[in-house]
Amino acid sequence: RSRGLGDVYKRQISHREGQLGVCQTNQASAMKRIVRIAAGIITALTAIMSTSGEAKAASHFGWGADIGTSIDVSGHDMSTLNLDAYFGYKNSIIDLAGIGAGIHMMVSNSCRAFPVYALLRTSFRPEPSLCFMDLRGGVAFNSLSNDKNQVSVWLNPGIGFNLARGKTFRSFIVVGYIYNGMKSFGDTKIAGGLNMVNFRFGVTF
Numbered sequence: 001r002s003r004g005l006g007d008v009y010k011r012q013i014s015h016r017e018g019q020l021g022v023c024q025t026n027q028a029s030a031m032k033r034i035v036r037i038a039a040g041i042i043t044a045l046t047a048i049m050s051t052s053g054e055a056k057a058a059s060h061f062g063w064g065a066d067i068g069t070s071i072d073v074s075g076h077d078m079s080t081l082n083l084d085a086y087f088g089y090k091n092s093i094i095d096l097a098g099i100g101a102g103i104h105m106m107v108s109n110s111c112r113a114f115p116v117y118a119l120l121r122t123s124f125r126p127e128p129s130l131c132f133m134d135l136r137g138g139v140a141f142n143s144l145s146n147d148k149n150q151v152s153v154w155l156n157p158g159i160g161f162n163l164a165r166g167k168t169f170r171s172f173i174v175v176g177y178i179y180n181g182m183k184s185f186g187d188t189k190i191a192g193g194l195n196m197v198n199f200r201f202g203v204t205f
Contacts, residue, residue, distance in 0.1 A: 064085070064086060065086075066102075067083055070196035070199075071199075073195055079107050082102055086098055086100025093126055095132060096120075097120050110145045111145050115138060119136050120135045121133065134176065150185070153179070154181070155177075155178070158174040158200075171203045173201050173202075175198070177197060178194070178197075181194075
């Protein structure tokens with residue numbers, strides 16, 4: 001009888017060991033599946049991020065904004081604070097070719113100029129360069145202090161200097177000349193339009 005009980009205990013122990021082994025095997029298999037799934041997810045995310053980065057690098061769309069000031073050197077007391085934004089096409093040689101618009105607020109009176117222009121910015125070389133040319137030309141919608149409006153020719157050539165450059169952005173300063181063909185209005189006499197020296201700080205993406 002004791003021998004029979006011993007056989008029963010041995011079979012129970014053997015059965016438990018078998019269940020434990022099966023459980024450990026199942027856990028190991030589950031862990032392997034989890035590792036495979038995690039590796040697959042990481043690989044997929046890496047591929048997606050790489051593709052996205054290449055797409056961004058290959059993108060020819062660019063945009064930017066400037067803040068600056070213009071000093072009236074024609075003696076009409078029309079110096080301004082300026083804010084401009086623009087967008088357009090870019091490649092290895094052309095930093096930006098597009099269109100832009102600005103708000104130029106006269107400091108000493110309530111006049112405003114709203115230039116709308118075509119923009120070309122280039123250093124004429126594919127390699128990073130310290131200097132570049134910045135050309136802008138279009139029309140200015142002038143809001144005058146006597147509640148009158150004028151539309152005039154607006155030109156803004158300049159020379160720029162790169163400051164900082166990253167994978168997706170670039171900062172710079174530009175020194176330029178602005179011509180606004182504003183005419184006389186009210187008691188303000190303007191001969192030959194406005195001539196200004198222009199300073200800008202900008203960032204493009």
